[in-house]
Amino acid sequence: MNLSLALPLLLVVPLLGVVAIALGAAPRKTALWASWINLIPGFLVSGVVLRQGEILYGPEVTNLREVFPVQFRLGLDGLSLPLLWLTLVVTVAAIGVARADVKRAKEYFLCLLLVGVGGLGAFLSVDLFYFFSFHEVVLIPSFLLIGIWGQGDRTGAAWRMTLYLVLGSLVLLVGLIGLVWAVPETARTLDWRVLTETFRAQPIPATQQTWLAILLLVGFGTLVSLVPFHSWAPGGYASAPAPAAMLHAGVLKKFGIYGLLRLALPLTPLGWKEVSWIVGLMLAGNLLYLGLASLAQRDFRWLLGFSSAMHMGTIFLGLIGGTVLGLGGALVLMVGHGLSAALGFAVAGEVGQRAGTTWMQDLGGLAKKTPKLWFYLMIAGMASIGLPGLANFAGEILIFFGAWSAHPFLVAIAAWGVVLSSVAMLRAIRSIATGPISSALEAKQTGDLTGIREVWPFALLTALLFLVGLVPNLILGPARPVLERLLQP
Amino acid sequence: MTRWICPEVLLVLTGVTLILADALIPAGKKGWLPRLAILLSSVLFGITVWQSGQPMLEAWGNLFINDGLSSVFKPFFVLCLVGVTLISVRYPMGREETVRAEFLALPFFSTAGLCLLASARDFLAIFVALELVAISLYLLAAFHRTRVASLEAGMKLLVMGGLSTGFLVMGIAWLYAATGSTEFTRIILEQAGRPASPGLLLAIGLILTGLAFKIAAVPFHAWAPDVYEGAPTPITAFLAIASKAAGFVLLLRIFGFGAFALDSVGWIFRPIFLTMGIATVTLGTLAALPQRNLKRYLAYSGIAHAGYMLLALGTLGESGMGTVVGYLWAYLLATFPVFIFVQELERVHGSADVRHLDGLGQRDPGPALGLTLCFLSMAGLPPLLGFSAKLSIFTTLWSAGEIPGLVVGVIMAVVGLGFYLVPIRAMYWEREPDVVPAQRFPSFLVWILLLAGAAQLILGFQPRPLVRLVERSLAPTVTGIPQEK
Numbered sequence: 001m002n003l004s005l006a007l008p009l010l011l012v013v014p015l016l017g018v019v020a021i022a023l024g025a026a027p028r029k030t031a032l033w034a035s036w037i038n039l040i041p042g043f044l045v046s047g048v049v050l051r052q053g054e055i056l057y058g059p060e061v062t063n064l065r066e067v068f069p070v071q072f073r074l075g076l077d078g079l080s081l082p083l084l085w086l087t088l089v090v091t092v093a094a095i096g097v098a099r100a101d102v103k104r105a106k107e108y109f110l111c112l113l114l115v116g117v118g119g120l121g122a123f124l125s126v127d128l129f130y131f132f133s134f135h136e137v138v139l140i141p142s143f144l145l146i147g148i149w150g151q152g153d154r155t156g157a158a159w160r161m162t163l164y165l166v167l168g169s170l171v172l173l174v175g176l177i178g179l180v181w182a183v184p185e186t187a188r189t190l191d192w193r194v195l196t197e198t199f200r201a202q203p204i205p206a207t208q209q210t211w212l213a214i215l216l217l218v219g220f221g222t223l224v225s226l227v228p229f230h231s232w233a234p235g236g237y238a239s240a241p242a243p244a245a246m247l248h249a250g251v252l253k254k255f256g257i258y259g260l261l262r263l264a265l266p267l268t269p270l271g272w273k274e275v276s277w278i279v280g281l282m283l284a285g286n287l288l289y290l291g292l293a294s295l296a297q298r299d300f301r302w303l304l305g306f307s308s309a310m311h312m313g314t315i316f317l318g319l320i321g322g323t324v325l326g327l328g329g330a331l332v333l334m335v336g337h338g339l340s341a342a343l344g345f346a347v348a349g350e351v352g353q354r355a356g357t358t359w360m361q362d363l364g365g366l367a368k369k370t371p372k373l374w375f376y377l378m379i380a381g382m383a384s385i386g387l388p389g390l391a392n393f394a395g396e397i398l399i400f401f402g403a404w405s406a407h408p409f410l411v412a413i414a415a416w417g418v419v420l421s422s423v424a425m426l427r428a429i430r431s432i433a434t435g436p437i438s439s440a441l442e443a444k445q446t447g448d449l450t451g452i453r454e455v456w457p458f459a460l461l462t463a464l465l466f467l468v469g470l471v472p473n474l475i476l477g478p479a480r481p482v483l484e485r486l487l488q489p
Numbered sequence: 490m491t492r493w494i495c496p497e498v499l500l501v502l503t504g505v506t507l508i509l510a511d512a513l514i515p516a517g518k519k520g521w522l523p524r525l526a527i528l529l530s531s532v533l534f535g536i537t538v539w540q541s542g543q544p545m546l547e548a549w550g551n552l553f554i555n556d557g558l559s560s561v562f563k564p565f566f567v568l569c570l571v572g573v574t575l576i577s578v579r580y581p582m583g584r585e586e587t588v589r590a591e592f593l594a595l596p597f598f599s600t601a602g603l604c605l606l607a608s609a610r611d612f613l614a615i616f617v618a619l620e621l622v623a624i625s626l627y628l629l630a631a632f633h634r635t636r637v638a639s640l641e642a643g644m645k646l647l648v649m650g651g652l653s654t655g656f657l658v659m660g661i662a663w664l665y666a667a668t669g670s671t672e673f674t675r676i677i678l679e680q681a682g683r684p685a686s687p688g689l690l691l692a693i694g695l696i697l698t699g700l701a702f703k704i705a706a707v708p709f710h711a712w713a714p715d716v717y718e719g720a721p722t723p724i725t726a727f728l729a730i731a732s733k734a735a736g737f738v739l740l741l742r743i744f745g746f747g748a749f750a751l752d753s754v755g756w757i758f759r760p761i762f763l764t765m766g767i768a769t770v771t772l773g774t775l776a777a778l779p780q781r782n783l784k785r786y787l788a789y790s791g792i793a794h795a796g797y798m799l800l801a802l803g804t805l806g807e808s809g810m811g812t813v814v815g816y817l818w819a820y821l822l823a824t825f826p827v828f829i830f831v832q833e834l835e836r837v838h839g840s841a842d843v844r845h846l847d848g849l850g851q852r853d854p855g856p857a858l859g860l861t862l863c864f865l866s867m868a869g870l871p872p873l874l875g876f877s878a879k880l881s882i883f884t885t886l887w888s889a890g891e892i893p894g895l896v897v898g899v900i901m902a903v904v905g906l907g908f909y910l911v912p913i914r915a916m917y918w919e920r921e922p923d924v925v926p927a928q929r930f931p932s933f934l935v936w937i938l939l940l941a942g943a944a945q946l947i948l949g950f951q952p953r954p955l956v957r958l959v960e961r962s963l964a965p966t967v968t969g970i971p972q973e974k
Contacts, residue, residue, distance in 0.1 A: 070952065104851070107917070129880075133871030133949075140865060143910065144917055155918075159907070166870075166906050170899045173880070177887045 006041035007057040007074040013038045014117045027109040028100035035092045075126040078478030083123045086338045090250040091116035094243035096457035097346045111141035119251040128190040145244040157239035164232035172219025213271030216264045224256035225309040227285030234305030242349020249308045250342035254334045276320040286313030291420030300358040308341045318399035326402025327483045328476045333395025340383035343461040347377045355440040365437030370448040376458040385422040391468035496537045497604045503529045504597035511590030523578035526593045530574045537567045552614040559607040561962040566603040569731040572825045576832045577723040599625035612661045612671040623650045630720040642719030649712040653702030660695030685753040703736030704795045707768040717788035726828035729791045745810040762803030767897045769796030774901040777908045783841040804889035811959040812881040819878040823866040826941035837926045850917040857916045859938025866945040868909035873949040
């Protein structure tokens with residue numbers, strides 16, 4: 001049996017779920033089944049990647065002398081493998097957290113599944129056309145998710161986020177066009193694997209590389225909420241319903257970093273070096289400015305939004321460190337942050353459901369009233385501030401070591417970033433969890449998470465946070481050869 | 490013999506047949522006339538597609554030619570005709586019900602003109618064909634005599650159309666004066682390798698002005714929204730798609746494929762095209778934002794699309810030409826279904842206000858989904874067809890080094906998404922409809938919209954068929970002179 005068929009299967013299974021829901025199947029159950037079943041092809045392809053290093057699906061790469069040389073091709077290697085699993089797991093957890101009794105449940109679960117498909121497709125695509133398209137597919141479902149099922153200033157947040165992301169994507173698109181156009185016509189293709197080889201043999205001229213790197217940085221940077229292109233993120237996450245925020249902050253944000261790893265670093269190495277001081281400034285902005293801003297937040301969702309955008313700074317530090325260690329750390333932190341952000345938003349969603357508010361001053365006594373929820377709140381908070389044993393710590397420490405020789409000053413700033421995020425998160429936990437039980441929690445008929453049916457999404461994310469934190473080699477092992485190749489001149 | 494079975498002849502014959510049939514059959518039995526019109530137009534579409542596969546053919550002493558461009562656009566125009574006929578039969582005519590046969594027959598003549606236009610390679614032939622198109626459209630726009638808006642639309646179209654024709658005729662006259670001919674081949678043979686004379690430049694400038702009216706490019710766009718709003722919806726669709734495409738076909742023929750793709754002319758008109766394109770995209774997009782009437786909204790959206798195509802055209806290269814061809818097809822496939830919907834919306838609600846879309850996502854999920862896909866395709870969001878079209882515009886601009894055009898295009902694409910999301914938001918956001926209509930949408934509409942949406946998705950994901958079409962249009966032999974660049 002040809003296992004490479006499992007790659008398109010990863011996209012087909014959730015799409016079948018979408019069709020089934022559209023035709024009237026029970027929304028939550030179908031979505032949940034589809035996302036669980038999708039783990040099976042996930043395991044299959046992972047086996048192949050672990051054994052052979054990569055797996056590909058699609059027609060042979062040919063130089064199409066066509067107006068529009070697009071070929072549908074999928075691929076997976078050690079770099080995209082952890083992100084594939086991040087997507088699969090967060091999708092399962094997000095749908096697990098989503099309530100079946102939400103209004104217009106059909107469209108709700110349909111949109112959630114589509115967001116997941118977009119993430120999967122983007123991480124699996126080898127052809128730049130589909131790579132870009134799959135990410136864009138997500139915009140409309142998330143526009144609707146925030147607009148219809150969101151809270152707070154949902155209309156404003158939905159518009160802002162969608163238009164901002166489209167602007168970023170189009171800048172990115174121009175960058176991609178530039179990349180493809182830098183290839184001589186005899187070898188023109190949209191396959192980034194081929195492009196990598198081509199440019200390795202025959203690099204792009206240095207000035208052009210700089211321009212392309214800037215376009216890619218601004219484009220992908222907007223998607224990752226790099227300062228000053230971040231303002232869509234905190235509000236968007238705060239207004240999104242919990243499952244949408246989990247998918248967006250947990251998975252989709254990683255697309256930008258993945259793109260930079262895949263394209264900017266290997267294809268425009270000189271340009272990336274040239275612009276790395278700009279990246280340094282921007283990431284310092286993320287760490288300090290957004291760190292301070294997160295201190296000022298009074299709403300737990302907004303706090304999570306800011307802190308999630310802030311941690312992108314640390315990941316970028318890994319990207320400009322120029323060492324395999326730093327890149328590996330960035331990869332681990334991407335996964336760790338994805339899991340912890342998802343857990344954080346899931347908890348915030350539950351708290352919001354129970355108390356009717358996420359204003360921290362109106363909350364209190366969560367630890368007494370709902371101990372299980374409090375436990376997962378602690379895990380999410382501790383992971384996010386980088387407690388050893390959890391995934392984020394492994395990532396951060398690798399990044400700090402990896403970037404030390406090139407950017408000691410930025411590492412110092414990142415350490416301050418850790419302090420800021422600790423202060424913000426601990427204050428939040430104090431005001432939510434400790435003290436007397438608040439009137440908001442008291443008044444409502446609020447139980448704890450009950451039974452395995454409600455707990456499992458949280459437990460799943462927690463278990464993985466520990467797993468990655470204790471054995472980061474699960475990620476680093478398969479990724480190492482790919483990352484080393486990225487840095488080879 | 491087969492040369493007489495060409496779409497143009499058959500279209501005229503069909504039109505005459507419809508009018509005669511209306512005159513000859515007794516009053517009580519005219520019910521099947523609309524069905525006959527739909528049937529005949531569909532058959533004609535089949536014949537046109539079949540014909541376009543035939544070998545190249547010149548006719549009437551070099552006035553007309555069947556080349557790649559015409560073989561791609563004749564099916565385009567006849568497909569528009571099928572759509573127009575399909576919704577014309579459902580257009581509520583009120584007191585003018587007695588003249589429905591003419592309402593159905595006139596688009597056939599207009600389409601015949603369009604097909605001639607696609608083949609014409611002499612400015613006289615172009616002029617005659619264009620008048621055939623335009624005069625039928627003046628009549629059709631004002632057809633609803635009892636509605637003031639329709640009369641106003643007809644009047645505006647007549648005045649503006651007359652003005653544009655004036656420019657065109659003046660241009661042709663100057664052209665004849667400057668070159669001694671009106672035939673593409675002669676002109677290009679004579680002018681190749683020579684600096685362009687001021688007379689020739691003036692002539693081309695005047696012709697360009699005339700055509701800019703047709704495609705509603707800034708600053709000759711002002712007629713479009715009013716006329717689109719007032720004209721009967723089938724005619725609006727015809728104006729917005731077929732008539733606009735005709736303008737572009739002529740621009741392609743004149744500036745792209747040989748005839749005036751002379752360096753001596755191109756260096757002057759390239760910046761003009763690009764400036765016009767930038768202005769058109771910007772104005773179309775920004776002016777669309779506050780629109781609340783779907784027909785006006787589509788008019789401005791059409792202006793913006795024309796701007797994108799002008800930008801691509803302005804690069805005056807082969808890839809720009811191909812891009813325009815592909816973009817027009819994408820525009821047709823995304824816009825026509827929306828017009829079909831708009832007419833049904835008018836039937837059910839009495840007007841084409843965006844407000845009537847409120848809550849459609851819950852009332853009628855099928856049409857809502859199809860409409861959403863069409864709007865998103867117009868906005869150029871992947872993986873829909875419109876994205877491939879916009880992508881090739883951006884690629885063309887990048888490869889031609891037209892960075893200002895590219896920057897404006899990108900920014901306006903973002904703003905454009907903003908206004909294409911307005912109806913989507915209306916359909917899905919939780920707003921209850923102010924009036925729930927008594928009638929429901931007919932089931933054929935549901936299927937057409939779903940089919941159109943599926944086409945956007947499928948062609949967007951696998952644009953190969955469209956690429957083939959574009960490649961075919963790029964293999965023209967208008968003049969026998971090798972392409973420049």
